[in-house]
Every structure is written in structure tokens, then in C-alpha cells.
Amino acid sequence: MNSPAGAHLAEDEIVDALDGTLDAARLVHLTACESCSARVEELRDIGLAAAGADVPEPPPFFWTQFSARVSSAVAAEPVPGRRFAWMHGWMRPAMTAAALAVVAIALMPIMTRNSPPPSDTTSSLTALPATEIADPDGDVFAEIDQDEAWAVVRALAEDLDHDEMDAEGVSAQPGSAEHLTLGLSETERVELAHLLQERLKDPLADSAS
Amino acid sequence: MSADALSLQQRLVRPASAAARRSGSALAMTAEDDATLVEQCLAGNSAAFDALVERHRRQVYHVCYRFVGNHEDASDLAQDAFLRAYRALHTFKGNSAFGTWLYRVAVNVCLNRVSGKQPATEPLERREHQDVKGESPDRTILRQERAATVRAAIARLPKKQRATMILRMYHELPHEEIAAILGSSVGAVKANFFHALANLKKLLQESSR
Numbered sequence: 001m002n003s004p005a006g007a008h009l010a011e012d013e014i015v016d017a018l019d020g021t022l023d024a025a026r027l028v029h030l031t032a033c034e035s036c037s038a039r040v041e042e043l044r045d046i047g048l049a050a051a052g053a054d055v056p057e058p059p060p061f062f063w064t065q066f067s068a069r070v071s072s073a074v075a076a077e078p079v080p081g082r083r084f085a086w087m088h089g090w091m092r093p094a095m096t097a098a099a100l101a102v103v104a105i106a107l108m109p110i111m112t113r114n115s116p117p118p119s120d121t122t123s124s125l126t127a128l129p130a131t132e133i134a135d136p137d138g139d140v141f142a143e144i145d146q147d148e149a150w151a152v153v154r155a156l157a158e159d160l161d162h163d164e165m166d167a168e169g170v171s172a173q174p175g176s177a178e179h180l181t182l183g184l185s186e187t188e189r190v191e192l193a194h195l196l197q198e199r200l201k202d203p204l205a206d207s208a209s
Numbered sequence: 210m211s212a213d214a215l216s217l218q219q220r221l222v223r224p225a226s227a228a229a230r231r232s233g234s235a236l237a238m239t240a241e242d243d244a245t246l247v248e249q250c251l252a253g254n255s256a257a258f259d260a261l262v263e264r265h266r267r268q269v270y271h272v273c274y275r276f277v278g279n280h281e282d283a284s285d286l287a288q289d290a291f292l293r294a295y296r297a298l299h300t301f302k303g304n305s306a307f308g309t310w311l312y313r314v315a316v317n318v319c320l321n322r323v324s325g326k327q328p329a330t331e332p333l334e335r336r337e338h339q340d341v342k343g344e345s346p347d348r349t350i351l352r353q354e355r356a357a358t359v360r361a362a363i364a365r366l367p368k369k370q371r372a373t374m375i376l377r378m379y380h381e382l383p384h385e386e387i388a389a390i391l392g393s394s395v396g397a398v399k400a401n402f403f404h405a406l407a408n409l410k411k412l413l414q415e416s417s418r
Contacts, residue, residue: 012399015384043406050378050409052352053359055274058284063266066284070262070291071255077292079253081299 009036018044243307250298258298262291265308268380269315275375276319278364286322290315305389312380313390316372323368362412369393370405377402 009017009030016022017030017040030036243264249257269290274283294314301310344352363374372391376382377398382390388398 011403012396015399015403042410043403046406046410046413047378049355049413050359050363050374050406053356053363055271055360055379056280056356058270058280062284066266066270066288067259067262070266070288071259073288073292074255074258074295077295079251080295080297081251 008033009039014040014043018047244303247298247301247303247307250295258295261307265311266291268308269311271379272312272315272375273319275360275363275379276323276371278360286318287315289322290318293318305386309382309386309390312376312382316376316390320368320372358413358416359409362409362416365412366405366408370401370408373398373401374405374409 006029009022009026013022013026014036017027017036022030030040243261246257246261250261266287270283270287273286273290274280277283277286290311294311297314301307363371366374369391373387376387376390377384384395384398384402388395391398393401
């Protein structure tokens with residue numbers, strides 16, 4: 001921001017003058033103005049005095065000890081980005097598919113309102129004991145805990161970081177997937193697992209497209 | 210580059226640069242840039258992070274020392290900065306130099322951990338470990354006293370002014386990079402620098418009375 005040519009230098013202009021980057025027109029003012037020149041020189045002297053204040057060198061053994069301490073602290077940490085890194089291989093498209101499937105399932109009640117139920121949704125992955133299927137009076141949490149299909153989704157999603165998923169373009173509120181799936185019927189969960197199973201069979205489908 | 214840092218890099222490049230090793234070229238070893246070390250670290254090679262620490266520990270420690278004015282706190286802050294950097298390493302996208310990114314981490318650690326109170330600076334006898342060749346003992350003491358006074362005054366500046374002053378004056382970062390590190394505008398950085406110098410002048414005048 002430049003001040004009018006005749007005005008005294010503003011704060012940022014004084015810093016520009018110290019840096020030697022002051023606008024030529026303002027340099028004319030600085031040269032002619034004793035007040036501004038004195039101010040710049042005064043701050044320049046302070047800067048020079050400060051510049052000479054070196055950080056004292058720590059004891060010679062310090063650096064070795066420092067590196068050892070950092071190395072030790074880091075050794076106790078998981079590999080950075082590990083939670084995300086595991087998705088970089090075949091799991092990543094599967095995870096994307098899982099996220100999309102959750103969205104699809106959320107829409108399923110609307111989509112299937114006027115459609116017949118799927119003719120064949122059974123699979124080795126999703127087969128449930130008959131006693132556990134569609135018990136409207138059962139505890140939904142206990143039922144889901146025992147549900148192999150949900151276990152697949154849970155295993156895939158439990159280590160997801162919301163910020164990382166958001167950065168990948170998969171936006172959802174924390175807990176929304178759980179909220180959605182808790183509301184699914186047994187048929188819908190089977191369908192979700194079926195979709196996931198299909199995706200896991202062909203994990204590179206996303207990459208190829 | 211120190212001998213121990215070089216030997217560490219030799220260990221790091223061994224799997225990838227057999228030809229360079231055979232030729233005994235130290236130059237090829239120094240070609241291991243920060244981005245490569247970051248990649249290796251994310252791949253699970255913790256020695257790569259050790260190399261990054263050895264490369265940048267002095268700069269990070271200096272930032273922290275100037276923030277707090279004493280060795281113990283600076284050492285703790287620097288260690289914390291590296292630990293946080295390690296945890297967030299997967300977020301380093303290479304848009305800036307690794308050193309700049311590390312400055313950002315270190316400054317944030319300092320800004321978050323350092324209270325608004327005046328930090329405890331060290332007594333003079335613990336501050337200096339360096340001699341200047343050909344300098345008389347009296348002159349050395351005078352120089353060290355001046356430097357200690359300036360460092361103590363800097364450590365009393367408001368936090369943002371302190372950070373701006375340190376990064377600009379001692380690490381010679383351009384205003385734009387400082388603005389990125391502090392999450393502010395270039396104009397605000399210049400204003401902070403101006404006020405830092407003006408306040409430093411007042412503090413030095415007070416301490417000389």
C-alpha cells in the first residue's frame with residue numbers, strides 16, 4: 001500500500017525501505033524527508049544490533065543426544081500416514097467403493113420403493129444364519145455386531161480419518177456412515193455387502209477408469 | 210554436512226544407488242534431497258527421518274531458542290517440533306521447501322506452547338560457548354552481554370512479532386513465506402516486523418537504564 005507522494009512513509013513502506021525495495025516515487029520522499037530518513041535509520045540500527053545476537057552454540061554432545069531423543073520418540077510412533085497409506089494399493093478403490101456404497105444404500109429405500117426386491121443377494125460373504133435375519137424385535141446393535149457383512153464395512157472404515165477422506169473428496173460428517181447403516185434393514189445390509197464384495201473382486205476398476 | 214550425517218546418508222542410499230557407492234562418489238550421496246527422504250520415511254524407513262533431523266535440527270533449534278531464550282525450553286520445543294513434523298509428514302506435499310514446512314511446524318509449536326509471559330532467559334555464564342578468534346576477553350564479554358540482552362528483549366516481544374522478527378531477521382525468509390507460515394497477509398507481516406523493531410528499541414532502552 002503506497003501513501004501519497006508527500007505523506008510520510010507508512011509502516012510497510014519503512015520495512016520496504018529497510019529491505020531496499022521501496023517504490024521509486026516514495027524513495028524520493030524518503031530522501032527529502034528528514035523525519036522518515038531518521039526513522040528508517042533508527043530501525044536499521046536496531047536491526048543491525050539484533051542481527052549480531054547469535055544463538056549460543058550448545059554443548060558439543062547436545063546434537064547427538066538431541067537426535068537420539070527425537071529418534072527414540074519417533075520410534076514409538078506409527079509410520080506417518082500409515083492409516084491412509086494402506087489405502088494406496090488395492091484397498092483404496094475398495095474404500096472409495098465402500099464410501100459410495102454407503103451413499104447408495106442411504107438412497108436405496110427411496111430407489112426401491114417402487115421396485116421388486118433383488119432376486120439373489122446371497123453370497124458366501126454375506127450369508128447370515130436364518131435366526132439372525134430380519135428380526136424386527138431384536139437389538140439392532142447386537143445384530144449388527146454379529147453381522148459379517150457389516151463387519152466387512154466396519155473393518156474397512158474404522159481406521160478412516162475424516163480429514164483425509166475429506167481431502168480425497170469423500171465428504172461426510174463424522175459418524176454419518178454409522179448413522180446410515182444402523183438404519184439399514186437386513187436386505188439392505190446384504191446388498192451393501194454384495195456391492196462391496198463385487199468391488200473387492202475387481203479392486204482396480206477405479207484405477208483403470 | 211557433518212561426517213555423521215554423511216554416513217547416515219550413505220546408509221540410506223545403499224539400496225538405491227549401488228553405482229554411486231561403487232564409484233565412492235560423495236556427491237551422489239548428497240543428491241538425496243529432502244523430498245526423497247520424506248518419501249523414504251513414508252515408506253517406513255525411519256533412518257530417513259533421522260537424516261532429515263540431522264539436516265534441519267540446527268535451524269529448528271535456533272528458531273525455538275530465539276523464541277524462548279534458553280537452551281532447555283528450546284531443546285524441548287525443537288524435539289516436539291520434529292515429532293509433530295513426523296506425525297504430519299504425509300501432509301507435506303512438496304509445494305514449498307521441506308525446510309520452510311518445518312519452520313511452519315516449529316513456529317506453530319512455539320506459538321502454541323509459549324505463554325504470553327516473559328520467558329526465563331539463561332544467566333550469562335550458561336549462554337555462550339563460542340569464542341571469536343583474536344578477540345580480547347573484555348571484548349568477548351561485552352559482545353556476549355549485548356547479544357544476551359538482545360535475545361532477552363526479542364523473547365519479550367509479542368508472539369507474532371517475535372515469530373516475524375526471528376524468521377525475517379535470522380532466517381532471512383521473504384515476507385511472503387513468513388505470511389504463509391503464520392497464516393497472515395504480507396502487509397500484516399511487514400507491520401509486525403515494523404512493530405517488532407520499534408518495540409525492540411524500547412526494550413533495549415529499558416534494559417540499558
